[in-house]
Amino acid sequence: SQQGEEDPQALSIQEGENATMNCSYKTSINNLQWYRQNSGRGLVHLILIRSNEREKHSGRLRVTLDTSKKSSSLLITASRAADTASYFCATEAYGQNFVFGPGTRLSVLP
C-alpha cells in the first residue's frame, strides 16, 4: 500500500510556536499533498509537492519531501489559534488514486 502515515497523531502547542507534522509512505509516488480539515468541514488543499521537488513554501507553511526516506514534513510557523485543525497528507502514485493518511490533530492554544 502507498498509504501515508502522519505523526504525531495529535499535537498541542502554544500560539506563536511552530508546529511540525510528518508523513511517511511506502511506495514511490508522483506527488504528495497536504490538506487541512476543520472539525466537521471539508478538506482544504494546502500544498502540493512533486516527487522531483524537495521543498515548497506557501505563506507560513513549509513542506519538505525526502523521497529516499519516503517522508514529508509540514511546518507551520508562528502558529495561530485558527490553525487548529486536522492535517492530512495524501500521496498519489503513478496510475493510482489518492491515498490519505490518518491525519494529525493540531491544537493551538491561545
Place this chain on the structure above:
Amino acid sequence: EPEVTQTPSHQVTQMGQEVILRCVPISNHLYFYWYRQILGQKVEFLVSFYNNEISEKSEIFDDQFSVERPDGSNFTLKIRSTKLEDSAMYFCASRGTGVSGNTIYFGEGSWLTVV
C-alpha cells in the same frame, strides 16, 4: 477561486432507504472522485470517474453504490438500501488536466446519518 459544491450538507435517512448525494465539480475538470470519512477516522477512497465511466473503485464501493454523471455539470453518488455503517461524511472531488491537473479539489462534504 472555483470550488466543488455538494448537496445536501447533511442528510438523515432511515436504514434501508436510498440516498443520492450530489456534487457539482469544478467546470472544465474531467476527473471526479468520491471519498468517505467515518467520524474520527481517515479519508477513504471510494471511486474515481473519467470519460463517463468508473476508472477505479475500492473494495468499499460494492453493488450498494453507484455513480452517475447525468448531465454536463452534476456528479452523483447513489447509496441503495443504506446501512447504519454507511453513516459518514462523503466528499466529492475533481481535478483538471495538464500542469494544474495534479491538485484534487474537495467539496465541503455531505454528512450522511443513517438511523
